[in-house]
Amino acid sequence: MGIANRMQAPELLAPAGSLAAVGCALSAGADAVYVGCRGWSRDGERVALTPGEIREAVALCREKGAGLHAALNTIPGDAEVPEFLGTVTKLEGYGVSAVILSDPGVISLVRRELPSFRITASVGVSTLNPPEARFYRDMGADAIVLPTALTPG
Incomplete structure (x- = not known):
């Protein structure tokens, strides 16, 4: 089977920093929306949603x-790991489609603790070639957000 037969259509994943922005992205035709999770988003608290707001966004x-998709793309310290995993578990229970993570160790940890939860490697991992994509797949990522600098061909 050739690669063209194995590839899935890309998902139009739009960013949103508020519940209103989630609605706008959906109205514009996004297949999925991603939001930062307050306390764990590298984009900061200003544009991150609380777990309760994420539950509303799922609805x-x-x-x-x-x-x-919920971005938890900071790296928890050792003492923060239980709280981080608790948040990820809560998001899975809310019906979040996937978590976006930016560290191989965190990806591996979430995969081990929540084996059926979809994990996306963040654009922050800067995957530029197939060996890097395979590395993140082997760590447990189901999908990768590719950098905008990457072009086909």
Whole structure:
């Protein structure tokens, strides 16, 4: 089977920094929306949603047949790991489609603790070639957000 037969269509994943922005992204035709999770987003608290707001965003996305991805793309310190995993577990329970993570160790940890939860490697991992993509797949990532500098061909 050739690679073209194994590839899935890309997902249009739009950013949103508020519940209103989630609604706008869905109205514009996004297949899925991603939001930062307050306390764990590298984009800062100003544009991150609380777990309660993420639960509301999941409901909005479900109404439109779209998915919601939550970015937890900071690296927890050793003492923060239980709280981090608790947050990820809560998000899975809310129906979040995937978590976006930016560290191989964190990806591996979440995969081990929540084996069926979809994990996306963040654009922050800067995957530029197939060997790097395979590395993140082997760590447990199901998908990768590619950098905008990467072009086909």
